[in-house]
Amino acid sequence: MKKKFICKIVIDMIMTVLLLLLMARQLTGDFAHEWIGTAMLILWIVHHILNRNWYAHLFKGKYTPVRILQTVTNFAVLLSLFGLTVSGIILSREVFASLPISGGIALARPLHVLSALWGFVLMALHLGLHWNMILGMVRKATGPVVSKPLRILLHIAAALVAGYGLYAFLKNQFLSYLFLTSSLLFLYALLQTRNSISLPPAARTPFFLRYSLGVQPMASRNSFVK
Secondary structure (H helix, E strand, O other), X not given: OOHXXXXXXXXXXXXXXXXXXXXOHHHHHHHHHHHHHHHHHHHHHHHHHHOOHHHHOOOOOOOOHHHHHHHHHHHHHHHHHHHHHHHHHHHOOOOOOOOOOOOOHHHHHHHHHHHHHHHHHHHHHHHHHOHHHHHHHHHHHHOOOXXXXXXXXHHHHHHHHHHHHHHHHHHXXXXXXXXXXXXXXXXXXXXXXXXXXXXXXHHHHHHHHHHHHOOHHHXXXXXXXX
């Protein structure tokens, strides 16, 4: 494989891990959260530079339903990350604390939470839309799965993860937050702004895992081993 292609894959893998860590602010704390977010922003810029040809071919070729979905998803991710970046800089107390920014926190906090939720879902969808390509690279590196029992086991594992992901997505009422039908989103944002809410340590890891797996059905759209 070409070095540029390998570089793309490595960056995407790192970004996926960082995304999960960013959604675990209650585990990592504010200091690490800001630096991880900054690293994510840098890698996001590098990701777009490495994939700049996508923009060059934006108005070329035929738009199939899948390509339309991919394009809409990509721009939606771009929009959510823009919201995260702007609100994150306003809310920063560590990395960008020296910038002469005053005010806007009341708006920045709900914007940051909403952009994070949508960005999390959209990035999972983005990953799912490229899952066949990822599986192809894994097969190329490791070889096809020959053992029939292992293939069946992988199918079952993927089904269980996707099934629990759907359960977690519904259990946590993710849609109510995404479409602003839950007032708890703004209450949470207000309390976070005042630093008066925190999950107890025993609840932090289960909370993070439930939300991480809550978007797994979208990331697992093509994850069943062929």
